Amino acid sequence: MDWVDAGSAQALAKAPLHEVKVGDARVAITCRAGEFGAISGVCNHVGGPLAQGTLEGDYVVCPWHQYRFHRLTGAGEPGYEGDRVPSFAVKVEDGRVLVSARPVTRRAHLPHEPHPLAREPVRAPGRLRVAGISTTIMQPGYPRYSTSEALLECALAHAATALGAETQLIRLRELAFRHCEGYYSRAAKACTWPCSITAMDANDRMDVVYEALVHWADVLLIATPIRWGAASSLYFKMAERMNCIQNQITIANRVLIRAKVAAFIVTGGQDNVQAVVGQQLGFFGELGFVFPPFPFVAHSLGWTAEDMERNVAYVQASEDLREGSRALVERACATSRQLLADPAARASVERGGRKAHPNS
Ligand code: FES
DSSP states (O other): OOEEEEEEHHHHTTSSEEEEEETTEEEEEEEETTEEEEEESBOTTTOOBGGGSEEETTEEEOTTTOOEEETTTOBBSTTOTTOBOOEEOEEEETTEEEEESSOSBOOBOOOOOOOGGGSOOOOOSSSOEEEEEEOOOOOSSSOOOOHHHHHHHHHHHHHHHTSOOEEEEEEGGGSOOOOOOOHHHHOGGGSOSSOHHHHHOTTOTHHHHHIIIIIIOSEEEEEEEOBTTBOOHHHHHHHHHTHHHHHHHHHHOOOOSOSOEEEEEEEESSOOHHHHHHHHHHHHHHHTOBOOSSOEEEEEOOSTTOOHHHHHHHHHHOHHHHHHHHHHHHHHHHHHHHHHHOHHHHHHHHHTTSTTOTTO
16 A cells, blocks of 8 residues: 655644645544544535534534534444545554555445425426515514515515416515525535525525525515615525525526516615615626516605604505506516517526626
């Protein structure tokens, strides 16, 4: 067996994990109670740097999504024994740690079923599909009238009855889902599609939003209240979880949002409609959505005229706002029908985020 000098045993024993190069291979050297181990430094999942992770007992924990591999054998944590990273032979001679020039066991992947969201987004035949997402928060047991949600319901009802569309309403507050945990901040490729949280946590229900956005809807209507001059905190919780959709353009040159239209409903007791919609146009534009002319309907009472006692009654009585919501979904559906009917137009918006994307 050929051996490669990985460094002084004294130096390598000072920390539980080190990364060394053995030929071209990145190797994670571990030391526990004076015993050295060596496994591949490249994680089985999506290539995370194992040697930059942590050592917990005999397991090297990947810093990206916390997959675990035995530090001596490379075997995945109990229950995933068939999944393994290569392991290397190790010995200490004359105070030097020597690692076999080639792995002594091979990499193996358990056959993991791909997540249903991972399928290619291809529009299935059928009627126009309009998804509405309400980002309003309220107590589950004691519901209240939400002005933005009421206008969204009005728009969806119009889409179903007058425009012949299939519709679905997602009330974000009814979905239990985790905050974005900043995988992109660890490394661009640590932010995966489907989102690694969704893939690893069956209780995380962002899959409902992802399915609607990426695979189902032609038209997306987002409704939000104004909170301190911005969209609701639930809106931003959802938006941060959509990093993985945008990031596919950046890291994989892959546009997931294909020929889809977004429009917005924004209401609040105080003003700042333009700032809220400005953020939404920027964000959903970066995801790949296109917008109809006049892409939002909004209502606010203004800084000096804030009157929350009468705000709900005002919206309930406003035929203008209901008509505005119906007109909004009509414009959005008309834009969508044009896109779907014109392959050249579709191709141009789908191409928009590729190579030429300024962040790529
Ligand atoms: Fe290692 Fe995801 S757990 S790359």
